[in-house]
Amino acid sequence: DAGITQSPRHKVTETGTPVTLRCHQTENHRYMYWYRQDPGHGLRLIHYSYGVKDTDKGEVSDGYSVSRSKTEDFLLTLESATSSQTSVYFCAITAGWGSNYGYTFGSGTRLTVV
């Protein structure tokens, strides 16, 4: 979607190295989310942000940290990548919280940890 971009699209990294994924939006939406997608599981929430410098944990946050220094950027960091973090990562944005707001997703980042 033109309003949200993720980078990089693909990355291969070695176990134990730090990795940062970037999500950039041009919609000025307040809420941003990081999800991971794995076979046999639905999308699972890692972290989300409800404003600049305001973030909270999702259901699978262990091993991940996030930062949001500007409205448009939401960074996901794997401090020390492990093979269990091999996944496809999706960023999403919403204008508000709850069921009245639609989601816009990025194109995903395929991360392989070897």
Place this chain on the structure above:
Amino acid sequence: KNEVEQSPQNLTAQEGEFITINCSYSVGISALHWLQQHPGGGIVSLFMLSSGKKKHGRLIATINIQEKHSSLHITASHPRDSAVYICAVYLKKSSGDKLTFGTGTRLAVRP
């Protein structure tokens, strides 16, 4: 048991067939999304609904709140409809609504 179940997991159809994908959930919800994900691609929102029925082109989504069930129908299916279709529901929790995703239905439409 998952809170959101989709069926079937995989579906193969011939071009032109009418297709139905189902989503059932275990507790009350505020709303439900149907999403589409093409191979190697991003995720696109098709519908968001909390009651009744919505239609967009050849796609129709229905929801039955009492039966805790939603269906996505595709009429006159086409190979370009081949994708994974994901149901996501806002489950009502005491801590607030929680968006929970199904594992998806992989659809292949043969020419």
